[in-house]
Amino acid sequence: MTFAGPSLAPHGHTVQAALATAARELSNVSESPRIDAHILLAHALRCERTWLISHPEFKLSKAQSETFAGLLEERASGMPLAYITHTWGFFGREFEVTSDVLVPRPETERLVERAIAHLRSRDGPTTVLDVGTGSGIIACTIAAECPDALVDATDISEKALAVAARNARRLRVESRCAFHLGELAAPVEGKKFDCILANLPYVPAAQIPGRPHGLAFEPMVALDGGLDGLACYRSLLTDLDAYARAGCLILLEASAPAIDGLFQLSKRVFPSALVAVERDYAGLDRFVSIRSPGGKGGRRAE
Structure with missing residues (x-):
């Protein structure tokens, strides 16, 4: 499974849209895809998860989208969240x-x-x-x-x-x-x-x-x-x-x-x-x- 395609890589995705896409993609590899998506996007943006909730319309830059896609790809491989975020x-x-x-x-x-x-x-x-x-x-x-x-x-x-x-x-x-x-x-x-x-x-x-x-x-x-x-x-x-x-x-x-x-x-x-x-x-x-x-x-x- 890969996340490097057009669904996430281009800039301009909102937080809400990126989370929804990620949760769908992770549903086959995680028992808690929505939580995983929130943790990984917060890690990519270097923010708290609460910030994501209060800023659903924030648009990701191209670099942020690509970083997020890379993290999702690691998670899709089965890598535990803790090894991706190191916390x-x-x-x-x-x-x-x-x-x-x-x-x-x-x-x-x-x-x-x-x-x-x-x-x-x-x-x-x-x-x-x-x-x-x-x-x-x-x-x-x-x-x-x-x-x-x-x-x-x-x-x-x-x-x-x-x-x-x-x-x-x-x-x-x-x-x-x-x-x-x-x-x-x-x-x-x-x-x-x-x-x-x-x-x-x-x-x-x-x-x-x-x-x-x-x-x-x-x-x-x-x-x-x-x-x-x-x-x-x-x-x-x-x-x-x-x-x-x-x-x-x-x-x-x-x-x-x-x-x-x-x-x-x-x-x-x-x-x-x-x-x-x-x-x-x-x-x-x-x-x-x-x-x-x-x-x-x-x-x-x-």
Whole structure:
């Protein structure tokens, strides 16, 4: 599909006409073509979406029309909006997103909400570990919402950590966020935390080739969860008890098909902890929560 033809490229199109044309063209590739069209046109014109609504008769220049057509062509290829605009909203804030990190999912906001509530219930300064931080949305949001929290975040990708560090500066929480390169929790060995979060790869390897079109643009290393989708979590849980303070809340995100396996795995590793499955805003099983009674007694994940 291309948008370089006469429908959009010539100058003189009004905002209203350009949006209508774009929404029609995107209807085959997006579940929200009108919203996509608004986001992309606002990006092309470097304005707020509200400005588009209040200026429907504004006429696009030739350069603006061509820029918009190029953005639409990228979206039509299946490229996620976040990779086109390089920004994405999460928990009421704008974050930088590049193709080196996963696009933030709205369901992860529930994970962060649970962590924030837990941290606010603790006395004094708190410590947080975000394993597999990616763009840093979890680490940075928690730091922004909990001024007494000190956050450590890890990732195996230097490029992802660079994005996370820029997001920390963007939110002005860089003084309370430390980013570490390395596998899982290993970079912070010896430290203990009040809250540990992980949104690790959980797509079974066999499902990767048939993944939805948009996921083809996302980094494979952030998706591949091994044979059963639990390989990364199995490695993480093996030693995670050593990082948990008394009363630590551990929150692990996965897809609905993988949740039961993750729940059973967590119960085996933390036999004395309170382990539960929690739902996201859509009512789907999305997280496993582990409330550590004392940070002792973990078993090896098998």
